[in-house]
Amino acid sequence: MDPLLELKHVSYAYHTKSGETYALTDISFQVQRGEFLAIVGPSGCGKSTLLSLISGLILPEDGTILRSGMPGASPHSSIGYMLQKDHLFDWRTVYRNVTLGLEIRHELNKRTRLHVDQMLKDYDLYRFRNAVPSELSGGMRQRAALIRTLALDPELLLLDEPFSALDFQTRLSVCDDIYAILRKEKKTAILVTHDLSEAVSMADRILVLSQRPARIREVIRVSFAREGLSPFARRNEPEFKDYFNQIWAALNPVSPGKEPA
Amino acid sequence: MSIEKFVPVSASQAAYLKRLKHRQYRIAGIRLLIFAVFLLLWETAVQRSWIDGFIFSSPSRIWNTFSAMWTDGSIFTHAGITVLETLISFAFVVVLGTSSAILLWCSDSLSEILEPYLVVLNSLPKSALAPLLIVWLGANSKSIIVAGMSVAIFGTILNLYTGFCAVDPDKIRLIYTLGGTQKDVLGKVILPGTVPLLLSVMKVNIGLCLVGVIIGEFIGARQGLGYLIIYGSQVFKLDWVIMSIALLCIIAILLYGAIGFAEKQCLKKR
Numbered sequence: 001m002d003p004l005l006e007l008k009h010v011s012y013a014y015h016t017k018s019g020e021t022y023a024l025t026d027i028s029f030q031v032q033r034g035e036f037l038a039i040v041g042p043s044g045c046g047k048s049t050l051l052s053l054i055s056g057l058i059l060p061e062d063g064t065i066l067r068s069g070m071p072g073a074s075p076h077s078s079i080g081y082m083l084q085k086d087h088l089f090d091w092r093t094v095y096r097n098v099t100l101g102l103e104i105r106h107e108l109n110k111r112t113r114l115h116v117d118q119m120l121k122d123y124d125l126y127r128f129r130n131a132v133p134s135e136l137s138g139g140m141r142q143r144a145a146l147i148r149t150l151a152l153d154p155e156l157l158l159l160d161e162p163f164s165a166l167d168f169q170t171r172l173s174v175c176d177d178i179y180a181i182l183r184k185e186k187k188t189a190i191l192v193t194h195d196l197s198e199a200v201s202m203a204d205r206i207l208v209l210s211q212r213p214a215r216i217r218e219v220i221r222v223s224f225a226r227e228g229l230s231p232f233a234r235r236n237e238p239e240f241k242d243y244f245n246q247i248w249a250a251l252n253p254v255s256p257g258k259e260p261a
Numbered sequence: 262m263s264i265e266k267f268v269p270v271s272a273s274q275a276a277y278l279k280r281l282k283h284r285q286y287r288i289a290g291i292r293l294l295i296f297a298v299f300l301l302l303w304e305t306a307v308q309r310s311w312i313d314g315f316i317f318s319s320p321s322r323i324w325n326t327f328s329a330m331w332t333d334g335s336i337f338t339h340a341g342i343t344v345l346e347t348l349i350s351f352a353f354v355v356v357l358g359t360s361s362a363i364l365l366w367c368s369d370s371l372s373e374i375l376e377p378y379l380v381v382l383n384s385l386p387k388s389a390l391a392p393l394l395i396v397w398l399g400a401n402s403k404s405i406i407v408a409g410m411s412v413a414i415f416g417t418i419l420n421l422y423t424g425f426c427a428v429d430p431d432k433i434r435l436i437y438t439l440g441g442t443q444k445d446v447l448g449k450v451i452l453p454g455t456v457p458l459l460l461s462v463m464k465v466n467i468g469l470c471l472v473g474v475i476i477g478e479f480i481g482a483r484q485g486l487g488y489l490i491i492y493g494s495q496v497f498k499l500d501w502v503i504m505s506i507a508l509l510c511i512i513a514i515l516l517y518g519a520i521g522f523a524e525k526q527c528l529k530k531r
Contacts, residue, residue, distance in 0.1 A: 055438060057434070057437055057438065080438075081438035083431055083434065083435060083438070084431070085431060087429070087431060087432050087435045089432075089449075089450070089453070089454070091453045091454070091456070092453075100439060100449065101439035101440065103449075104436065104439050104440055104441040104445045104449065105439070105440050148439075152439065152440070
């Protein structure tokens, strides 16, 4: 079976009047169904560009992106994208916010409404469906944003630092929430983050990118002796700090000689 | 306000609210007092012949003029025509201004091409156009309505367009990630997101339309408060002039208040 997503030698540059900026060079990797992939790298290295390419918002200058073995149309309907901030619209109720995607795609029907209602109930937002977003806490807003994405039933979820706007405490609990929801809904996900512990606590595999123009510096497979741990529980396991150090070393090579090929 | 909610209030909170209320009363009282003192001084100054009532008029003369014109009904014609022309030109400004701003937003090239023209037209003193309009369109309501529009329309387009462009690009990106098109961006983000801006721009515009209409009436009208002011000054009936100005103050307040009320209702619903 083809991987859900495959990138082959993808490169991208931004063009401005003052010159071009190479954001990504020769990026190749695959994502299997059900996998949780994290992408870490120094800030401004082109991580978000990578997600925009995968989602089809922008097209690669070089290389190919295959979705389930097929070159995809843009923007691809089977890909859900969660941005850094929740961007819930204040002029809509929570319910009308989470159904925004369905409304745009003209897929708002009895079946999808039932699906949305069920998710709102499962994730403890049903009581607030007629509230306005400003009445929700940060964690609830993030869950609502996730439901908005999941309502379109995407195969692949792109998470662009979805917790970075939250304070640390909320962040840990929302991270657990979102992870549990993604596992329950059996979604494949790609998480972009600059927070190394977040990557280790959630991912099955971690892609370490270099400074801009980003290349893949290292791919680290993450497996814990105890399986099925929540992100928070992972933080207390002995392997956690080993992975953390491994990524840290990959991001900060001491000398060029030590840099992994 | 949440003060109205029935909850037990601590003594210090109650004291604070009381102070707040007293302050509001005091401010309202002083405002009224200033107005009353002004009227009284004006009236006394004329009565005692400190100033010439023929030139400066007086509150009582204004009142007499007003009641005379009320009885013969001419005040309704003049004020009515001015208000009507203002409302019509305001309606055109709302529709044309908003749709032009949308067009500019839709096409980056168009907005770049037209920008210098809009800036020049916006900074041009529109009263300079009024004589031209009268010649082109004739001395009728048509040119007065166009004069009213001309004062407000370019500022409206520029303000709304700037507001549209200031919408968070990530919100627009969200629509695209959900599979939307430019039409969805406009309908789901730009327009609903800029309703408060639209309302505040309109609140200013209704006043500007009134300015334009008065300018138009100065030059080419046989009716309306602008006409009454010009005619009154030419025949030295300054009671007419000052009464018309007083009426214009009241009309301006009412129009502004009406839009402000609509704004409050609209924002409360959201």
